[in-house]
Every structure is written in structure tokens, then in C-alpha cells.
Amino acid sequence: MSRPELLTLPDEPTLLADRRRAARELYEALPVPTRPRTPLKARRLEAIPYREPASANPNEVPAALRSAPESAGHVVLSNGHVVSCEMKEPARRAGVKLLSLADAAQQEANLIAKHLGSLVAADTDRYTAANAAFWRDGVLLVVPRGVALAEPVTIVHWVGAAAAGIFPRTLIVADADSSIAVVETYLGDPADSHRVLVSATTEVVAGPASHVSVSALQQLPPGAEAFLRRRGRAQHDARIDWATAEFGAALSVAGHHTDLAESGASTTSHTVTFGSAAQHFDYDAEVVHIGPHTTSDMRARGVMSGRSRSIFTGLSEIRQGARRTDARQKEETLMLSPDARADAIPSLLIDDNDVFAAHAASAGPVDELALYYLASRGIPRADAIDLLVRGFLGPVVERIALPAVQDRIWQAIESKLQEERGRGTL
Amino acid sequence: MAGPELAISDLQVAVDGKLVLKGLTLTVRGGEVHAVMGPNGTGKSTLAQTIMGHPRYQVTGGSITLDGRDVLAMKTDARARAGLFLAMQYPNEVSGVTTANFLRTALNARRDAKDPVRLKEFRDELDHAMDVLSIDHGFANRYLNEGFSGGEKKRNEILQMLLLKPRIAVLDEIDSGLDIDAVRIVAEGVDASRGPELGLLLITHYQRILNYVTPDRVHIVYDGRVVMSGGPELAETLESRGYEWVREELVPAVEGSPA
Numbered sequence: 137m138s139r140p141e142l143l144t145l146p147d148e149p150t151l152l153a154d155r156r157r158a159a160r161e162l163y164e165a166l167p168v169p170t171r172p173r174t175p176l177k178a179r180r181l182e183a184i185p186y187r188e189p190a191s192a193n194p195n196e197v198p199a200a201l202r203s204a205p206e207s208a209g210h211v212v213l214s215n216g217h218v219v220s221c222e223m224k225e226p227a228r229r230a231g232v233k234l235l236s237l238a239d240a241a242q243q244e245a246n247l248i249a250k251h252l253g254s255l256v257a258a259d260t261d262r263y264t265a266a267n268a269a270f271w272r273d274g275v276l277l278v279v280p281r282g283v284a285l286a287e288p289v290t291i292v293h294w295v296g297a298a299a300a301g302i303f304p305r306t307l308i309v310a311d312a313d314s315s316i317a318v319v320e321t322y323l324g325d326p327a328d329s330h331r332v333l334v335s336a337t338t339e340v341v342a343g344p345a346s347h348v349s350v351s352a353l354q355q356l357p358p359g360a361e362a363f364l365r366r367r368g369r370a371q372h373d374a375r376i377d378w379a380t381a382e383f384g385a386a387l388s389v390a391g392h393h394t395d396l397a398e399s400g401a402s403t404t405s406h407t408v409t410f411g412s413a414a415q416h417f418d419y420d421a422e423v424v425h426i427g428p429h430t431t432s433d434m435r436a437r438g439v440m441s442g443r444s445r446s447i448f449t450g451l452s453e454i455r456q457g458a459r460r461t462d463a464r465q466k467e468e469t470l471m472l473s474p475d476a477r478a479d480a481i482p483s484l485l486i487d488d489n490d491v492f493a494a495h496a497a498s499a500g501p502v503d504e505l506a507l508y509y510l511a512s513r514g515i516p517r518a519d520a521i522d523l524l525v526r527g528f529l530g531p532v533v534e535r536i537a538l539p540a541v542q543d544r545i546w547q548a549i550e551s552k553l554q555e556e557r558g559r560g561t562l
Numbered sequence: 563m564a565g566p567e568l569a570i571s572d573l574q575v576a577v578d579g580k581l582v583l584k585g586l587t588l589t590v591r592g593g594e595v596h597a598v599m600g601p602n603g604t605g606k607s608t609l610a611q612t613i614m615g616h617p618r619y620q621v622t623g624g625s626i627t628l629d630g631r632d633v634l635a636m637k638t639d640a641r642a643r644a645g646l647f648l649a650m651q652y653p654n655e656v657s658g659v660t661t662a663n664f665l666r667t668a669l670n671a672r673r674d675a676k677d678p679v680r681l682k683e684f685r686d687e688l689d690h691a692m693d694v695l696s697i698d699h700g701f702a703n704r705y706l707n708e709g710f711s712g713g714e715k716k717r718n719e720i721l722q723m724l725l726l727k728p729r730i731a732v733l734d735e736i737d738s739g740l741d742i743d744a745v746r747i748v749a750e751g752v753d754a755s756r757g758p759e760l761g762l763l764l765i766t767h768y769q770r771i772l773n774y775v776t777p778d779r780v781h782i783v784y785d786g787r788v789v790m791s792g793g794p795e796l797a798e799t800l801e802s803r804g805y806e807w808v809r810e811e812l813v814p815a816v817e818g819s820p821a
């Protein structure tokens with residue numbers, strides 16, 4: 137028997153309860169989104185009983201993920217609920233706040249009212265509305281003016297075996313002149329192939345001259361259908377750096393969006409994707425230049441094997457008045473299999489003439505002549521492909537803020553390559 | 563173990579359907595240096611790449627054996643592990659793969675998977691070989707050949723030879739594009755690795771490298787065949803008289819000979 141659905145949470149401040157109800161209405165009204173290259177209807181997402189958000193099951197989270205020695209603060213979520221939230225002394229002393237959203241709703245009501253949902257609008261699509269209507273918990277990180285943390289804050293989103301719907305939210309508020317790196321990982325048991333809908337949002341409010349770096353590693357279990365929406369707003373001279381890695385899930389509709397709202401703001405983004413089997417990735421990277429003298433540099437590298445499919449849509453929009461801006465995009469895909477497919481769609485929307493903008497996209501198979509060169513030194517084909525794939529992804533992986541997460545990405549790359557070798561496709 | 567022997571017999575090779583090697587015969591044994599000379603486009607690199615198994619070159623006749631084993635039946639990587647090496651005329655650039663990582667992978671490909679080369683041992687050997695060739699140690703951490711100058715690429719090829727210790731090495735114009743000092747350094751590196759366990763096939767247009775690495779035999783390739791062989795003096799004759807002399811002296815005889 138299913139429990140009655142909760143429209144709002146007990147003790148929820150009125151404002152949040154009202155927003156949740158409004159989001160629920162939006163959710164009910166919005167259709168399954170139509171995406172040009174991702175037939176969402178055919179995936180029968182509505183057959184997943186996700187409207188009953190999962191409860192926490194902390195015992196499922198592997199011990200190795202429960203602590204992060206090299207981070208300034210560490211939060212673990214199980215099925216969208218914070219099960220531990222720790223911050224080290226230096227960060228605490230500097231006045232950094234790291235709270236579960238459930239606590240923050242009470243303790244930081246004004247901040248939450250002002251910023252939560254201010255960037256990722258509930259009406260983006262049905263599954264973003266679902267996040268706004270069904271979320272139970274998440275993370276609030278507030279970095280006070282002038283505070284620079286050398287170590288990153290790490291957030292682990294664990295997807296458990298019984299979960300059907302997971303809706304975490306992350307809100308990062310960096311005050312003027314502050315500097316912070318955040319690493320979010322989304323993962324679960326790779327042997328768990330039950331269907332689960334994960335819709336997560338991350339919002340970044342970057343105050344004047346602040347520097348926020350957000351890394352995200354998506355390594356969800358193979359039955360996951362994921363919608364990951366990230367959006368940041370950079371004020372005067374602020375900088376937001378994104379480094380995102382897409383490895384897991386059956387379907388991942390993800391992306392990051394940056395508003396360069398005021399003069400001097402800048403953003404960089406590095407996205408690495410490795411598709412295998414029948415995985416489907418649909419990624420949007422967007423930047424909107426609103427202020428003058430703003431710069432953006434967007435890079436993506438993907439490796440596609442098996443029958444996997446990826447779509448990378450890059451959009452650099454330059455609004456009128458955003459003079460002297462510089463917008464660059466580069467997307468490269470390495471095709472390991474003739475049955476895989478990748479579309480890179482870079483686009484520029486320019487409404488001012490005094491700008492520099494460039495984009496480039498390329499896709500191709502492994503360089504046979506390079507393979508021959510490596511073979512001529514005794515390196516077997518599979519090992520040579522390994523070397524080339526690692527070499528191709530390396531420059532992007534290195535942009536991830538935390539060495540431990542880089543290591544995890546390399547492990548993910550290694551297991552993908554082994555998976556392909558096992559299939560005899562390399 | 564007896565020294566290596568690479569035997570090429572009546573080799574015929576086509577590139578894109580065009581016959582380039584038209585029956586080439588040559589044998590290189592351990593301890594020997596063979597110089598191969600000849601005008602542009604006569605098939606020297608074709609010979610070198612065919613020995614290594616380049617996918618573009620189709621063998622339409624003849625044979626290549628290493629110690630009696632059929633080289634043509636082996637894949638390129640197996641040929642390398644059997645002891646063949648080719649210093650390429652135009653080495654590839656391999657982005658994202660450092661020279662050190664590449665070399666370590668190549669060495670490990672020759673060893674038992676359970677017994678990879680020890681890092682310290684590898685580093686020492688690499689440093690030593692780089693010193694022999696006057697290569698800045700920083701090159702070890704640069705991507706393989708990427709952005710290397712022509713001369714740096716050539717040195718890098720010989721560096722690989724010194725580390726991989728092949729039994730038969732084919733050096734395709736390893737001296738082209740090098741300044742005088744670099745030719746001497748590279749040639750001395752090659753000369754130092756001479757010994758009964760290494761046979762060398764040195765493709766060149768110039769006498770100068772042969773001043774350092776004295777060949778036992780010099781072969782002139784013309785139109786896909788070895789048309790003349792001799793001692794080191796043949797290279798000197800070529801240097802002074804040029805290929806025009808070869809054309810005048812030999813081509814009528816070759817063309818006139820029965821097919």
C-alpha cells in the first residue's frame with residue numbers, strides 16, 4: 137500500500153510550503169519534456185514510482201565514502217537525505233556554514249527564501265518541477281566575505297537499492313571576495329540496475345570577485361535516469377569554474393548554465409563524458425554574457441563506445457551591451473565504436489558587435505596511425521587505445537578540483553575500458 | 563643464442579594499388595650495418611614500413627623472415643616484441659601521452675604482466691639514454707613528439723631504440739633535418755649500441771652519418787629494387803657523383819634485363 141503523498145513537509149516555513157505547492161502544480165501541468173535528440177517518452181519514466189521520494193538508508197553508503205580526509209567539510213546524502221554533515225575547524229572558525237537544507241530551512245530562512253530556486257527555475261521542465269515539489273533535503277553552503285578555503289567541500293549523493301525517486305538540492309552562496317571549491321559525486325552500487333529517477337539541482341550564487349569552483353562526478357548506477365541541473369550567477373568580477381564528468385546512469389540529462397551578470401565576470405567549464413553499452417547522455421552547457429568584459433571558455437571531451445549516444449549542446453549567448461566579451465567553445469569526441477553516436481552542437485547567439493566568439497566541434501575514431509606508431513614499439517592494440525583514451529581525457533580530468541576525485545574518475549575510465557575489452561570491442 | 567637475421571626476399575609491395583617494391587632482396591644479420599641509399603621515391607620508406615607492418619602497404623609477393631620466422635604473418639606489435647624496430651622518417655605526434663609513460667608501457671609490453679619494470683630502474687635508464695643523446699630530461703614529461711622540432715623527433719626515435727634494445731633496427735633517414743652536431747650525437751648513440759645482437763639497416767641520403775657509423779654494406783635502391791651493392795666506398799662514390807651516375811650506369815641494364 138502506498139503512503140499518502142506529502143504535499144509539504146511538517147514544520148516547513150510557510151514560504152517554502154507555498155513554493156512547494158506551486159511547484160507541485162507546475163509538475164502536474166508540465167508534460168514529459170520533448171528533447172530533439174532524446175526520446176524521453178519512450179523511456180517510460182512515469183512507470184517509475186518516483187513520486188514517493190525514498191527515505192534514507194545510511195547503512196548502504198560504503199564506509200570509504202563517509203569521510204573525506206582532504207576536504208574542508210563533507211556531507212553524505214543517502215537517497216536525497218543528509219545522513220552526515222561535518223566541517224573541519226578552520227572552516228568553522230572562518231564562519232563558513234555547511235548545513236542540511238532541512239536544518240537551513242529553519243536556521244537560515246532568509247537566505248533560503250532569497251536564493252533557493254532563484255537560479256534553477258522550477259518551471260524549467262517536468263523533472264525540475266519534480267525536484268522543487270518533492271525535495272526532502274540537500275545542502276546549503278555559505279562562504280562569508282573574504283574567506284578562502286584551500287580545501288574543497290565534498291558532497292556525496294548515494295543512491296540506494298530501494299530508492300525510486302531522489303531529489304536533492306545544493307545551494308552555494310559565496311560572498312564577495314571569497315573562494316571555494318565544491319565537489320559533488322552522484323553514485324550508487326554499479327551492480328544495482330533497478331530503475332530510479334534522480335533529479336538534482338545545484339545553484340551557485342557567486343558574489344563580487346568571488347571564485348567558486350564546482351566539480352561534479354556522475355557515476356550513478358546503471359538503472360538510473362538522471363536529471364542534473366546546475367546553474368550559477370556570477371556578479372562583478374566573480375568567476376565560476378565547472379568541471380563535470382558524466383560516466384554513469386542509463387540516461388543522463390544534465391548541464392550547467394552560467395549567467396555572467398555583471399562586468400568582469402568569467403567562467404570556464406570542462407566536461408568529460410565516457411559512454412558505453414546503451415547509455416544516453418544529453419548535456420547542455422550554456423553561458424549568458426550579460427555584463428561587459430565577461431569571458432567564457434567551455435571545453436568538452438567525450439569518449440563513446442558500445443552503442444552509447446551523446447548529445448552535447450553548447451550555447452554561448454551574448455546579450456546586447458555585453459561588449460568586449462570573449463566566448464569560446466570546443467567540443468571533441470573520440471569514437472571507439474562504429475555503433476556509438478555523438479552529436480556536438482555548438483552555437484553562438486550574439487547581440488553585440490564588439491565581441492570575440494569562437495566555437496569548434498570535432499568527432500572521429502581513434503587515430504589509426506598513432507595506433508600503428510604505438511604498435512611499432514610493441515604495444516598491443518587494446519593497450520594503445522587505453523593510452524590514447526587516457527591521453528585524450530587527461531587534460532579535462534585534471535581540471536577536477538580534488539585529487540581523490542580525479543583518482544575516482546581514472547578508476548571509472550579504467551573500468552569502462554575493461555568493460556569494453558570484456559565485450560571484445562577494442 | 564645466435565645473432566638475429568632479417569631476410570628479405572624478392573619483396574613486392576603495392577601502395578594504393580601502385581607497385582612500389584618490385585622484388586627487393588636483402589639480408590641483415592646481427593653485428594652488421596647496412597646502408598640503404600637511393601633517390602627520392604624509390605621505395606626506401608616503403609621497405610621500412612613494410613618490415614614493420616604499416617597497414618597502408620600491401621605485400622603482393624616475396625617474404626620477410628626474422629630468424630626464420632614469418633614476419634609478414636605477425637601483427638605490428640608482435641613484430642616489435644620479436645625484436646624489430648623502425649625509427650620513422652616522420653614520427654607521429656601522440657597527444658596526451660607522455661614520452662615517459664609511452665616508453666614504460668612499451669617496455670612492460672615486453673615483460674610478464676606480473677613483473678612490470680620498476681619505476682626507479684626505468685627512470686635511471688631513461689635519464690642515462692637522454693644524457694647519451696643530449697636530450698633535456700624535461701622531454702620525458704612532454705607529450706610524445708607533440709610540438710617537437712624535426713631534430714627532436716629524430717633524437718626521440720633513437721632514444722626509444724636505446725631503451726627498447728631491438729635486435730634489428732631500421733633507421734629511416736634518422737640524419738635528415740639534423741644540424742651537424744646533432745648528426746654526430748645521434749650517430750654516436752647509434753654506434754654505441756652496435757654489437758653482435760643488433761643488426762642495423764640505415765636508410766640515408768648522406769655520407770655524413772656513415773662517417774660515424776661505418777657500414778659493412780651499402781645498397782642502392784632504384785625503382786623498387788636493390789640495383790647495386792658494395793662496401794663503404796660505394797657511398798663515397800655516390801656522394802661525389804650523385805644518382806645521375808646510378809641512372810646512367812645501371813638503369814638501362816636493369817630495364818633491359820628479362821622480367
Ligand SMILES: Nc1ncnc2c1ncn2[C@@H]1O[C@H](COP(=O)(O)OP(=O)(O)OP(=O)(O)O)[C@@H](O)[C@H]1O
Nearest residue numbers: 577578582600601602603604605606607608609618
Ligand atoms: N602512403 C602512401 N600513399 C601514397 N603513395 C605512397 C605512400 N607511401 C609511398 N608512396 C609512394 O611510393 C613511392 C615510394 O615512396 P617511398 O616513401 O618508399 O620513397 P623513399 O625512397 O622513402 O623516398 P624519400 O627518399 O623521398 O624518403 C613514391 O612514389 C610514393 O609517392
Ligand SMILES: [Mg+2]
Nearest residue numbers: 606607608651
Ligand atoms: Mg623515405
